[in-house]
Amino acid sequence: MQSDERRGIWFAIACYTxxxxxxxxxxxxAPVPAIDILAHRVIWSxxxxxxxxxxxxxxxxxxxxxxxxxxxxxxxxxxxxxxxNWYTYIWAVNAGYVIESSLGYFINPLVSVLIGVLVLRxxxxxxxxxxxxxxxxxVLYLTLSYGQLPWIALTLAFTFAFYGLLKKHGTVRSxxxxxxxxxxxxxxxxxxxxxxxTTGHDSLVSYGWVKLLLLMSTGVVTVxxxxxxxxxxxxxxxxxxxxxxxxxxxxxFLVGLLIFQEPFSTTRLIGFAIIWLALLIYSxxxxxxxxxxxxxxxxxxxx
Numbered sequence: 001m002q003s004d005e006r007r008g009i010w011f012a013i014a015c016y017t018x019x020x021x022x023x024x025x026x027x028x029x030a031p032v033p034a035i036d037i038l039a040h041r042v043i044w045s046x047x048x049x050x051x052x053x054x055x056x057x058x059x060x061x062x063x064x065x066x067x068x069x070x071x072x073x074x075x076x077x078x079x080x081x082x083x084x085n086w087y088t089y090i091w092a093v094n095a096g097y098v099i100e101s102s103l104g105y106f107i108n109p110l111v112s113v114l115i116g117v118l119v120l121r122x123x124x125x126x127x128x129x130x131x132x133x134x135x136x137x138x139v140l141y142l143t144l145s146y147g148q149l150p151w152i153a154l155t156l157a158f159t160f161a162f163y164g165l166l167k168k169h170g171t172v173r174s175x176x177x178x179x180x181x182x183x184x185x186x187x188x189x190x191x192x193x194x195x196x197x198t199t200g201h202d203s204l205v206s207y208g209w210v211k212l213l214l215l216m217s218t219g220v221v222t223v224x225x226x227x228x229x230x231x232x233x234x235x236x237x238x239x240x241x242x243x244x245x246x247x248x249x250x251x252x253f254l255v256g257l258l259i260f261q262e263p264f265s266t267t268r269l270i271g272f273a274i275i276w277l278a279l280l281i282y283s284x285x286x287x288x289x290x291x292x293x294x295x296x297x298x299x300x301x302x303x
Contacts, residue, residue, distance in 0.1 A: 008235025012244045015225035015232065020251025023101070023260070025221060026093045029214055032207055034091035036196065037215065039189040041086060044219030046182035052223065053179065061176050071171055071180075078166040079181035085159035092152045098256030099264060104156030105249035106275055109242065110135045110282060111161040119165060127285025131278045138274030145267045174230045178223070237290075243283060 029037050053059060065071045092101045110132050116122040124132075143149050170177050233241060256262045 004235050008232045009240070009244070011228040012232035012236065012241055013247065015228040016244055016247035017251065018221065018225045019248040021255065022089075022221075023093045023098045023252055023255045025214075026090055027260070029211060030094050032211055032215070033201075034087055034094060035192065037090050037218070038083065038087045039192045040215040041090075041218040041222055042083070042182050042185045042189040043193075044216050045222045046179065046186055046219075048219035048223050049175065049179045049182060052175065052227075058176070061172050065172055065176070065180060068171070072184075074166060074169060074171075075177060075180040076184045078163055078170070078177070079184045081159050081163045081166065082181055083185055085156060085163060088152060088155045088159065092156075096260070096262060097152050098260055099253055099262050099268075100150055100152045101156060102249040102252035102256060103150060103272065103275065104153035105160070105252065106246070106272075106279060107135055107139070107153065108157045108160050109245070110278060111157040112164055113282075115161050115165055125285065125289065127281060127288070131282035131285065134281060135275050135278035138271050138278060141274060142268065142271035145271065174226060175223075178226060242286060246279065 026037065065075075089101055092098070113122075113124065113128055114132055117124055139150065139154070167174070167177060172180070232244075257264055
């Protein structure tokens with residue numbers, strides 16, 4: 001294994017581990033309402049991004065981006081979708097739905113594939129269709145068992161998949177794009193906090209300095225995993241990155257089950273097992289396809 005690939009693996013493990021233990025971090029912020037946490041996450045993320053980009057002297061991209069109506073529109077929409085994803089996740093964690101939140105990120109890769117078919121007209125291989133059908137069966141099983149859709153998981157999966165679709169059409173790099181997204185959300189975030197401070201809600205002072213410092217740290221814990229992820233994506237194959245991504249929802253699931261001791265009945269276990277089977281099919285098919293492509297390329301070169 002080359003040193004660059006080894007570094008990429010460690011970057012991926014670091015970012016997915018941080019995302020996996022996010023429930024522990026956000027639970028520390030209780031009883032701060034999820035909407036306030038979201039506003040602070042936007043503000044402090046933007047502040048930290050400005051510091052990083054200034055240190056790197058990477059501001060040449062901003063002028064052309066601001067002059068492009070397409071770019072501004074794209075990243076405004078991406079920012080709105082990301083805010084919906086963040087809010088749903090923060091609320092779910094502090095409301096005691098960590099296990100269902102983990103389900104959202106388990107099925108997210110399959111939702112992304114499905115969106116690729118519906119929006120980008122991508123063609124799927126038989127194994128990919130089998131994985132999607134199996135995952136759909138798992139969601140339907142959970143829905144029929146509980147009498148309602150697992151809406152938290154589906155909201156997280158679809159918002160993050162749609163966010164990925166928007167970023168696919170982006171014209172700037174990931175950190176720069178996140179800066180634009182946080183920038184368009186800054187005014188609403190500040191307005192929201194001002195409104196809540198002036199309409200009788202608990203002020204930040206009432207939560208104490210520990211909570212305030214934790215809120216300020218949301219910028220670092222949001223941005224740094226994304227920086228590590230971007231580094232990992234450059235250094236290791238996407239197939240390996242796709243396998244490592246399951247570290248995050250697996251850790252989230254274990255946190256919800258073992259630390260927060262959320263209920264996990266036999267019915268939920270069966271539903272999750274069906275979806276895990278779908279992920280196994282999806283991963284195995286992807287690895288097989290990658291191997292076939294490499295073998296075909298090698299045989300072409302040899303001939």
